[in-house]
Amino acid sequence: MPATGYSLPDILRHEPGLISEDFEEGPPRSMPGAAAPPSLILQLGSWEGPLDLLLTLARSQKVDLAQISILDLVEQYLDFIRDARALSLELAADYLVMAAWLAYLKSALLLPPEPDMEPDAQEMALKLQFQLQRLDAMRDAGQKLLARPQLGWDNFRRAAPEGLSTDIQSRYECSLFDMFSAYGGIQARAQHGVHVVRRRPVMALDEAIERLARLLGQTLDWAELARYLPHDLADEGYARSVLASSFVATLELVRTGRAEVSQGAAFSPILIRGRA
Amino acid sequence: MTDSAPEALRALEAVIFAAEAPLGLADLARHVGERGDLPELLRQLASSYAPRGIILVERGGRWSFQTAPDLAHHLRPTREAVRKLSRAAVETLSVIAYHEPVTRPEIEEIRGVAASPGTLDVLMEAGWVRPAGRRETPGRPLQYATTPGFLAHFNLTTRRDLPGLADLKAAGLLDREPPRELPLPLGGREE
Amino acid sequence: MTDSAPEALRALEAVIFAAEAPLGLADLARHVGERGDLPELLRQLASSYAPRGIILVERGGRWSFQTAPDLAHHLRPTREAVRKLSRAAVETLSVIAYHEPVTRPEIEEIRGVAASPGTLDVLMEAGWVRPAGRRETPGRPLQYATTPGFLAHFNLTTRRDLPGLADLKAAGLLDREPPRELPLPLGGREE
Numbered sequence: 314m315p316a317t318g319y320s321l322p323d324i325l326r327h328e329p330g331l332i333s334e335d336f337e338e339g340p341p342r343s344m345p346g347a348a349a350p351p352s353l354i355l356q357l358g359s360w361e362g363p364l365d366l367l368l369t370l371a372r373s374q375k376v377d378l379a380q381i382s383i384l385d386l387v388e389q390y391l392d393f394i395r396d397a398r399a400l401s402l403e404l405a406a407d408y409l410v411m412a413a414w415l416a417y418l419k420s421a422l423l424l425p426p427e428p429d430m431e432p433d434a435q436e437m438a439l440k441l442q443f444q445l446q447r448l449d450a451m452r453d454a455g456q457k458l459l460a461r462p463q464l465g466w467d468n469f470r471r472a473a474p475e476g477l478s479t480d481i482q483s484r485y486e487c488s489l490f491d492m493f494s495a496y497g498g499i500q501a502r503a504q505h506g507v508h509v510v511r512r513r514p515v516m517a518l519d520e521a522i523e524r525l526a527r528l529l530g531q532t533l534d535w536a537e538l539a540r541y542l543p544h545d546l547a548d549e550g551y552a553r554s555v556l557a558s559s560f561v562a563t564l565e566l567v568r569t570g571r572a573e574v575s576q577g578a579a580f581s582p583i584l585i586r587g588r589a
Numbered sequence: 590m591t592d593s594a595p596e597a598l599r600a601l602e603a604v605i606f607a608a609e610a611p612l613g614l615a616d617l618a619r620h621v622g623e624r625g626d627l628p629e630l631l632r633q634l635a636s637s638y639a640p641r642g643i644i645l646v647e648r649g650g651r652w653s654f655q656t657a658p659d660l661a662h663h664l665r666p667t668r669e670a671v672r673k674l675s676r677a678a679v680e681t682l683s684v685i686a687y688h689e690p691v692t693r694p695e696i697e698e699i700r701g702v703a704a705s706p707g708t709l710d711v712l713m714e715a716g717w718v719r720p721a722g723r724r725e726t727p728g729r730p731l732q733y734a735t736t737p738g739f740l741a742h743f744n745l746t747t748r749r750d751l752p753g754l755a756d757l758k759a760a761g762l763l764d765r766e767p768p769r770e771l772p773l774p775l776g777g778r779e780e
Numbered sequence: 781m782t783d784s785a786p787e788a789l790r791a792l793e794a795v796i797f798a799a800e801a802p803l804g805l806a807d808l809a810r811h812v813g814e815r816g817d818l819p820e821l822l823r824q825l826a827s828s829y830a831p832r833g834i835i836l837v838e839r840g841g842r843w844s845f846q847t848a849p850d851l852a853h854h855l856r857p858t859r860e861a862v863r864k865l866s867r868a869a870v871e872t873l874s875v876i877a878y879h880e881p882v883t884r885p886e887i888e889e890i891r892g893v894a895a896s897p898g899t900l901d902v903l904m905e906a907g908w909v910r911p912a913g914r915r916e917t918p919g920r921p922l923q924y925a926t927t928p929g930f931l932a933h934f935n936l937t938t939r940r941d942l943p944g945l946a947d948l949k950a951a952g953l954l955d956r957e958p959p960r961e962l963p964l965p966l967g968g969r970e971e
Contacts, residue, residue: 361868364892443958447890450944450953455874457943459865462849464933469607469847469855475656476800477811480667485715487674487682489743495676496683497757499700599833600854603847606834607855620854642790643797656794663791663811664798 363411366390368445378446383438384422387415514551521558522565529572529587538563538574538583597624598634602645602654611651674711681708682717686739686751690721690732709733717742788815789825793836793845802842802932838937840928849935865902872899873908877930877942878954881912881923886956900924908933 360366370389371381394412397404418441421434462468528541542559546552563585566572575584600621605612612620614627624630631652635645644657656664674682681704684696697704712718721734735748745751752760791812796803803811805818815821822843826836835848847855865873868891875890876882888894903909912925926939936942948954 361891362893439958443953444890444892446951447953448892450948450951451871451874451878451890454878454943454948455870458874458877458934459870461934461936461943462852464846464935466856467849467852468935469603470844471797472607472609474800475664475798477795477798478665480665481670482667483672483714484669485674485678485711485717486671487679487715487742489745491674491679492683492686492743493752493757493760495679496687499680499684500754500757502701503699595831599831599848600851601833603833603851604854606845607847640786640790642792642794654797656798657790660791660794663795666811 363390363408364444364448366393366408367411367441368448371445372449378442378449381442381445383442384419387419390415391419514548515554516551516558518558518561518565521555521562525559525562526566526571526587529566529585533587535575535584535586538585541585597621597630598637600624601627601630601634605645605652606654608653611648611653613651617652674715675708677702677705678708678711682712682735682739685712685718685733686735686748689734689748690724691734692724692730692732694730696733788812788821789828791815792818792821792825796836796843797845799844802839802844802928804842808843837932837935839932839935840930840938842928842932844932866899868893868896868899869902873903873926873930876903876909876924877926877939878945878948880925880939881915882925883915883921883923885921887924906933 360369367386367390370393371378371386373389374381374385391412394404394408418434418437422438426434464470525541538559542552542555546555560583563572563574563583566587567574570588572585572587576582577584601617604617604620608616617627617631631645631647635647638645638654642657642660643654645652645654680700681696684699685691688695688699691699693704693709709718713720717736717739718733719736721732723729724732740746740748792808795808795811799807808818808822822836822838826838829836829845833848833851834845836843836845871891872887872895875887879886879890884895884900900909904911906929908927908930909924910927912923914920915923930936931938939945952958
């Protein structure tokens with residue numbers, strides 16, 4: 314029993330010289346036998362692999378591929394390989410693998426069928442014949458395709474068509490509400506701007522210093538800063554300005570040595586007295 | 590005309606069709622051979638195409654096929670793209686609507702920001718704003734106003750239908766409080 | 781057919797004429813509008829061009845004008861010769877066209893050799909072959925199929941027009957496996 318348990322497609326697809334070029338879509342295929350270095354590959358005539366050679370030999374039988382004798386074909390192939398070796402031609406490994414497989418097929422076909430043999434020899438032969446027919450059909454189809462009128466040779470399209478395009482016309486979306494709220498936004502901004510810009514009644518710092526210094530000169534006792542502020546100021550904004558300016562005035566008087574300031578704790582009343 | 594004419598016409602139309610540029614009589618003769626009266630054949634071909642969507646035209650002694658001019662809109666169909674107006678554009682539109690005719694410096698003053706150059710263009714492209722003459726003041730600035738298209742788009746009969754400031758306020762559109770002032774930590778004063 | 785038909789025909793021919801590539805029904809409808817029965821209008825247009833030197837052809841559901849094949853001799857001098865395809869490329873092309881969608885291992889099985897790296901690239905560069913999704917089998921191999929450009933190049937209206945397709949199918953030669961009921965003409969075996 315030969316050791317060739319490979320199914321036919323595995324053998325046919327195997328090409329040692331291209332083994333490094335694996336396909337993106339599949340894992341590397343397992344290789345029967347040792348990898349032959351690429352230098353061993355020999356293009357036998359113009360055959361593209363053993364199946365091509367088989368097909369050429371089959372066609373030499375000058376019968377329909379459907380009627381071909383697989384046994385005769387096997388003999389032809391094995392003879393061919395023998396002749397090639399006699400001529401010391403180096404054969405690519407896959408031609409030899411095919412030869413081994415065909416020798417196995419031949420013996421399987423000639424011996425009484427073994428019931429538990431997998432795969433069945435008849436089936437293998439059938440598959441080989443199918444593959445030969447299919448390859449032949451594809452070759453034939455390729456030639457028929459090439460015989461058809463071809464664009465750019467038999468007929469032509471326009472060389473420089475203008476092309477089509479689509480003009481985009483913008484339509485703007487804006488609702489009445491969008492517009493009103495935008496205008497409202499402008500008005501609100503403008504009103505806010507008035508708060509910032511309009512000149513308000515303020516007590517200037519110079520005025521506060523002068524006033525505080527005058528009041529302090531009359532007493533040397535500690536007193537709350539608030540007591541020195543004018544009372545009953547109707548304008549709250551002005552009152553705040555007076556408070557702020559008077560506080561800064563206090564600091565200025567302390568800095569120049571004309572007053573002392575004291576605060577017991579954060580946020581507790583600020584006490585102030587004049588220095589003689 | 591001999592009965593080879595249809596063949597010559599077919600060859601002529603194929604050659605002119607596939608050519609990279611309009612072909613003169615010499616080019617045509619080289620491709621289809623000297624068959625009869627080329628100008629006459631071209632006239633026949635042109636008249637057979639006249640009612641079609643493709644026409645044969647002569648320009649400066651050179652012939653080419655082109656599409657019939659009245660079908661241009663099929664070759665460049667327009668597709669509407671809906672775009673939202675920018676905030677600046679909406680604001681500018683509202684200022685023009687409430688203050689027209691209004692000059693650009695006035696728009697900028699009311700909005701409180703300088704107008705970007707494209708804003709008025711967008712409003713004019715939308716068909717809502719038009720130039721409305723020059724104001725007879727120094728510099729003669731251009732004025733802008735709204736269009737009938739503006740009224741139509743917003744379903745307004747006249748500009749008088751625009752709500753007044755009081756209406757806007759009542760609708761809550763003016764109630765944008767300025768930020769509250771920070772409390773002063775100086776104490777004393779409140780008591 | 782309403783009396784708008786001639787207008788629709790004119791628009792159709794102008795659009796197809798001006799287009800840079802063959803147009804499908806959806807493209808055509810976008811350009812000429814939904815006017816009546818587009819396929820019927822296209823058939824009318826095609827038959828009105830049939831005797832001319834320019835013909836209207838359908839290739840893979842896309843329509844284009846091209847010159848009539850019998851006039852090639854008038855046109856060829858102006859064009860470069862088409863690139864010659866290698867035998868492997870032609871064979872690979874026919875395997876893909878008749879078996880699509882087909883994976884690379886299947887192509888190699890049918891051809892009996894490993895594909896050389898350049899073959900599929902050449903076919904894809906020519907615009908005749910495209911990746912056509914992955915097959916949902918272990919390894920999820922990429923599948924290949926032909927393009928409308930392939931049909932256009934070889935003047936095929938649809939894949940059904942591939943030479944001998946029906947016969948090959950009937951003979952079971954496009955199946956993945958040999959048909960079970962095939963007789964066994966094993967020659968010598970019977971004696």
